[in-house]
Amino acid sequence: MPELPEVETTVRGLAATLDGARITRVSLNRPDMRRAFPEGLVQALTGARVTGLGRRAKYGLIHTDRDTTLVFHLGMSGRWRIDPSQADKHDHLVLETADHRYALNDARRFGFVDLVDTPALDDWPAFAALGPEPLGETLSAAHLKAAFDGRKQAIKLLLLDQRIVAGLGNIYVCEALWHARINPRKAAGKVSKAALERLVPAIRDVLERSIDDGGSTLRDYAQPDGSLGYFATRFAVYGREGEACLREDRGTVSRLVQGGRSTWFCPKCQR
DSSP states (O other): OOHHHHHHHHHHHHHHHHOOOOEEEEESSSSSSSBOOTHHHHHHHHOOBBEEEETTTEEEEETTTTEEEEEEEEETTTTEESSSSOTTTTTEEEEEOSSSEEEESSSSSSOOOOOOOOGGGGGSSHHHHHOOOOTTTOOOOHHHHHHHOOSSSBBHHHHHHHHSSTTEEEHHHHHHHHTTTTOOTTTTGSOOOOHHHHHHHHHHHHHHHHHHHHHHHOOOOOTTTTTTOOOGGGGGSOOOOOOSSSSSSSBEEEEEEEETEEEEOTTTOOO
């Protein structure tokens, strides 16, 4: 599933040519993806000018001069294709401007789009319950300490709770916990303030490095121009079960299952 860095990379790729452009044509090649396309979507976007692009958690945002925002989620396999050389049967939504064509392609159709009044974005149900952005100033050790206070659940599981931190996914939680030397099984309420002060910059660093690398190309994800991200080549623990830890203590990366998701970590250096 495309995670926060992949969505951020997608948004930046689209913004390079779509920001400021006027949408001249909108095509729906099927009635739905995971959900039905919003009623009136074609009429709302045709002729609108894009005033900016953004991201909230794992959602991409395309703002228009009609005070409406197209919100998109890439699901498991979704991606935007810019100026594809030929149409594809999985191009479900197509936006055209005078100079470019943008196709939202999703073979599994787990993604979706919605149309939201821009002034009401913060109150959109999926956004209203979200915690702070991991790359924003509101994420702090103090915030995590308060959110974890008295909690017996493993810290790995609570970091995946979007109400605590918005947009964190399995890959980057595993990697950040390794960088902060925190055992993913440890009860969140027992993690020290000092450890959380290591964790916050570790989260930011892992995400920012992945964005710089164009994301992690796993399964179907690719950037809008078709190029592949290469952060996967830098994984410290994710997917490396049985391999040597990258730290000098030479522990061995282990895998366990938490909440139905695989967790990779080094038992020797993450305590």
